[in-house]
Amino acid sequence: MSIAILMVTIKLLGEPRMSLSAPAMFVADSPGxxxxxxxxxxxxxxxxxxxxxxxxxxxxxxxxxxxTQVLQGMRKDAMPGELDRVAAQARDLREWFRGFVRAHKGKPLTSAVLDELAPLNRLLERDEGYELVIPETGTGHGLQLQAMRRWKSPESVLLPIGLAMARLVTEEDFSHVKACEGPACTLLFADHTRARNRRWCSMDLCGNRAKQAAHRHRHKALH
Structure with missing residues (x-):
C-alpha cells in the first residue's frame, strides 16, 4: 500500500469514518x-x-x-447483521490483544504469560483445519500438502486473525516489537532493520512529521 495514496484519499474523504475506498495500512512487518x-x-x-x-x-x-472466494460466500450467506456482530467480536479481540502487546513489547516473552493468552487459545481451539494432498504448485509435477479450513460460519473468519496473533507471540522476538514514536500515533511494528533502530511507523507519515517539527524548532531557535 502507498502511504501517500492513503493520505490523499483520507483528505479527500474529509470524514472521520473509514470508507471502503481507502486502502488499509500494512506497515508493521507482522500480520498480527x-x-x-x-x-x-x-x-x-x-x-x-x-x-x-x-x-x-x-x-x-x-x-x-x-x-476472495470465501469472503464472497460469506457476504452471500450471512444473515442480516451477522457480519456486523462478527466485526464487533474482532474489535473486542483487537483491543484485548493490544493490551497484551503493549504490556509486553520491548522484552522477550516467556511461558509466564501463558495464562494471559487464554482468550487466544480459546479462539484457536475453534479451528476446523485440515490438510489435503494437491498437485505441486509451480513447475513441479509432484504432490504437496496444503492447509485448508472449513468455513462453517461467519465467526470462522476470526480464525486466520487468531493464527496471525499466535504466530506473533511464538515466532516474533517481542524485544523488537515497538510503538511508533509519533506523539499522537498509535501504530505498532516489528523492527526488522539490521540495526534495530526503526522509530516510525512510516517515514511518509510520522517520520516526515518529526523532520518538519525539528526544522520548525531550529528555525524558531535561529530567530
Whole structure:
C-alpha cells in the first residue's frame, strides 16, 4: 500500500469514518500487528477499517488472510447483521490483544504469560483445519500438502486473525516489537532493520512529521 495514496484519499474523504475506498495500512512487518493497526489516526481523524462487517471482510481480503472466494460466500450467506456482530467480536479481540502487546513489547516473552493468552487459545481451539494432498504448485509435477479450513460460519473468519496473533507471540522476538514514536500515533511494528533502530511507523507519515517539527524548532531557535 502507498502511504501517500492513503493520505490523499483520507483528505479527500474529509470524514472521520473509514470508507471502503481507502486502502488499509500494512506497515508493521507482522500480520498480527497489522491487525492491531486496523484502527489508526494516519492524518487527523481516527479511522477504523473494521468498523462494520463489510469493513472486516475488506480488511481480511487486503491482508490476504482469507481468499476472495470465501469472503464472497460469506457476504452471500450471512444473515442480516451477522457480519456486523462478527466485526464487533474482532474489535473486542483487537483491543484485548493490544493490551497484551503493549504490556509486553520491548522484552522477550516467556511461558509466564501463558495464562494471559487464554482468550487466544480459546479462539484457536475453534479451528476446523485440515490438510489435503494437491498437485505441486509451480513447475513441479509432484504432490504437496496444503492447509485448508472449513468455513462453517461467519465467526470462522476470526480464525486466520487468531493464527496471525499466535504466530506473533511464538515466532516474533517481542524485544523488537515497538510503538511508533509519533506523539499522537498509535501504530505498532516489528523492527526488522539490521540495526534495530526503526522509530516510525512510516517515514511518509510520522517520520516526515518529526523532520518538519525539528526544522520548525531550529528555525524558531535561529530567530
Amino acid at each position: 500487528l497489522d491487525f492491531l493497526n486496523s484502527v489508526a489516526t494516519p492524518v487527523d481523524a481516527p479511522l477504523d477499517w473494521i468498523a462494520d462487517g463489510e469493513g472486516l471482510l475488506a480488511w481480511l481480503e487486503q491482508a490476504q488472510l482469507v481468499s
